[in-house]
Amino acid sequence: MSDTSLDFIRQIIADDLQSGKHESIVTRFPPEPNGYLHIGHAKAICLSFGVAQENEGARCNLRFDDTNPAKEEAEYVESIKSDVSWLGFDWGENLYFASNYFDFFYDCACHLIKEGLAYIDEQTGDQIKENRGNVKIPGTASPYRDRPAEESLDLFSRMKSGEFEEGKMVLRAKIDMGSWNMNMRDPILYRILHVEHHHTGDLWKIYPMYDFAHPLEDAFEHITHSLCTLEFENHRPLYEWVVDHCPVPATPRQIEFARLNLTYTVMSKRKLLQLVEEKVVAGWDDPRLPTISGLRRRGYPAAAIQSFCKVVGITKQNSMTDVALLEYEVRSNLNAKASRKMGVLKPLKIVLTNYPEGQVEMMTVPNHPEHEEAGVREVPLARELYIERDDFMIDPPKKYFRLAPGNAVRLRGGYIIQYTGHTVDEATGEVTEVQCEFIPDTVGQSAPEGVKCRTAIHWVSVAHAKDAEIRLYDRLFTDENPDKNEAGFLACLNPNSLEIITNAKVEPSLAEAAPESVFQFERLGYFCADSKDHSSASLVFNRTVGLRDSWGKKK
Ligand code: ATP
Ligand code: MG
Numbered sequence: 001m002s003d004t005s006l007d008f009i010r011q012i013i014a015d016d017l018q019s020g021k022h023e024s025i026v027t028r029f030p031p032e033p034n035g036y037l038h039i040g041h042a043k044a045i046c047l048s049f050g051v052a053q054e055n056e057g058a059r060c061n062l063r064f065d066d067t068n069p070a071k072e073e074a075e076y077v078e079s080i081k082s083d084v085s086w087l088g089f090d091w092g093e094n095l096y097f098a099s100n101y102f103d104f105f106y107d108c109a110c111h112l113i114k115e116g117l118a119y120i121d122e123q124t125g126d127q128i129k130e131n132r133g134n135v136k137i138p139g140t141a142s143p144y145r146d147r148p149a150e151e152s153l154d155l156f157s158r159m160k161s162g163e164f165e166e167g168k169m170v171l172r173a174k175i176d177m178g179s180w181n182m183n184m185r186d187p188i189l190y191r192i193l194h195v196e197h198h199h200t201g202d203l204w205k206i207y208p209m210y211d212f213a214h215p216l217e218d219a220f221e222h223i224t225h226s227l228c229t230l231e232f233e234n235h236r237p238l239y240e241w242v243v244d245h246c247p248v249p250a251t252p253r254q255i256e257f258a259r260l261n262l263t264y265t266v267m268s269k270r271k272l273l274q275l276v277e278e279k280v281v282a283g284w285d286d287p288r289l290p291t292i293s294g295l296r297r298r299g300y301p302a303a304a305i306q307s308f309c310k311v312v313g314i315t316k317q318n319s320m321t322d323v324a325l326l327e328y329e330v331r332s333n334l335n336a337k338a339s340r341k342m343g344v345l346k347p348l349k350i351v352l353t354n355y356p357e358g359q360v361e362m363m364t365v366p367n368h369p370e371h372e373e374a375g376v377r378e379v380p381l382a383r384e385l386y387i388e389r390d391d392f393m394i395d396p397p398k399k400y401f402r403l404a405p406g407n408a409v410r411l412r413g414g415y416i417i418q419y420t421g422h423t424v425d426e427a428t429g430e431v432t433e434v435q436c437e438f439i440p441d442t443v444g445q446s447a448p449e450g451v452k453c454r455t456a457i458h459w460v461s462v463a464h465a466k467d468a469e470i471r472l473y474d475r476l477f478t479d480e481n482p483d484k485n486e487a488g489f490l491a492c493l494n495p496n497s498l499e500i501i502t503n504a505k506v507e508p509s510l511a512e513a514a515p516e517s518v519f520q521f522e523r524l525g526y527f528c529a530d531s532k533d534h535s536s537a538s539l540v541f542n543r544t545v546g547l548r549d550s551w552g553k554k555k
Helices: 008-018 039-054 074-087 098-114 125-131 149-160 210-220 230-245 269-277 292-298 302-312 323-337 508-512
Strands: 026-029 059-064 095-097 118-121 170-173 188-192 206-208 225-229 253-257 339-341 347-352 361-366 376-381 384-388 408-411 416-424 431-439 453-457 459-461 466-473 498-506 518-521 525-529 539-545
Touching (some): 026 225, 039 074, 098 118, 098 149, 098 170, 323 525, 498 539, 518 539
Parallel strands (some): 339 518, 408 453
Antiparallel strands (some): 408 416, 466 498
16 A cells, blocks of 8 residues: 655555564664764654654664774764754664674674685785776686685684784675676675774774674664665665575665755765864854754754754655755744844944933833744833844935834834934944934834834843844855865855854843753844853853845845
């Protein structure tokens, strides 16, 4: 039975349950702990954990694919666990480390040798490469290919005990040196590495290759559907060969889907590491990075990342997704739930000359324009206010409805005010103060006869405002596809990806903002209190995303 709402992987799973091929489903998410997770991993997580959530009795294992000792660190294990939970997924008891299976891998390798399906090759790395041939030329058999199994077994156990130096010999599968699929030309299964492993220390001197270890890990954990990205499609015959020829307790099926690529973004761990190590960004959780921890610090809600992954969908076609789609999901999620606040990024002082000195009135302002249940808050108004510098012009163009000579504007949630005069700094020519008069009885009331008021602007009281640092983040790259930039991805960094405003003024209620809480600063965008640097003594807000897609326009 075909259900059109299912992607092709969920359809396969539904069919396998329906036909009785499987009674329940087991998937896994298998990160290598050699970097932080990024939005591409989120797609894989939402798929494998999502499938487990959707099917009764199903589970998804979190398995660290830590078979490569050289590059892995414990810090990454912790960050990956915290990112997966934050995204909203729970592996329960099912946390595994591939390095716990080293004995099992070793036994499987010995089994293959005994069956005449693997041998120790003493050719050099270069010889092995050369004799592998290429797409046009079949490979040449190694002179060691037909050595007796006992000899290979003996050498293999001595490799294991550390008797030989690195590169001296490898264990290879005996498959087909003439195969059209290069992965099947007697692939290497094990190599010697005298390297400490973060889990097993210096116990092992040999380490399995990914293509050998991965299917065994899946089979060992009784994975039913092993979901991975398209670059592994050519490896599937080898995956199946390993499962078919080793003594394994289950037969997992590998299914590939297209990886996520985003415009204006690099996703390769190597490149992300380079950005971190060369201090182009402030760390793995820099809000400009596509890492889960960076997006989180930027203020992206986990639910928005999940719904983005859903909208992108699962297919077999590689493509590039517009990062504006991710921003759209973030914006619509925040629009629904973020409380409205007032904050002024570039303050200009105005004085309401007809407002009594020393008087303070509390204006009642709704926390959300559409959700009455979000309630209201009191914002103090007094004689001296800050407004946005951009909201005043001495000589405005047509259709400028903000504050200007001859224009009346409403203070959001407060009075209508009218321009009466302004003061200019002689030296710089800059406007330093604008004088206005407020019109009594206009709070919550329309403008009196003869006064045209067409817009409302945000404001804060000079005496009550809190100082804040605002970090305006923008895209890290100016090239839509930094990976393809001719001069390299570092050549197309956006010089304006971070603008720091140190003297912003925000409404007093923001002094109580908890780290990581998100708000809409009216007319400006969505902002979140920084998870590391914000405190009630020193307010720091990150711009999560603007109110509208301004990037397309800028271009
Ligand atoms: P590298 O950058 O070293 O190739 P990786 O990004 O593939 O690493 P892994 O830790 O091997 O990192 O990835 C774990 C899982 O996440 C894999 O199953 C992989 O297919 C999936 N994954 C990685 N990048 C993406 C992506 N851009 N889109 C979808 N899935 C991805
Ligand atoms: Mg990988």
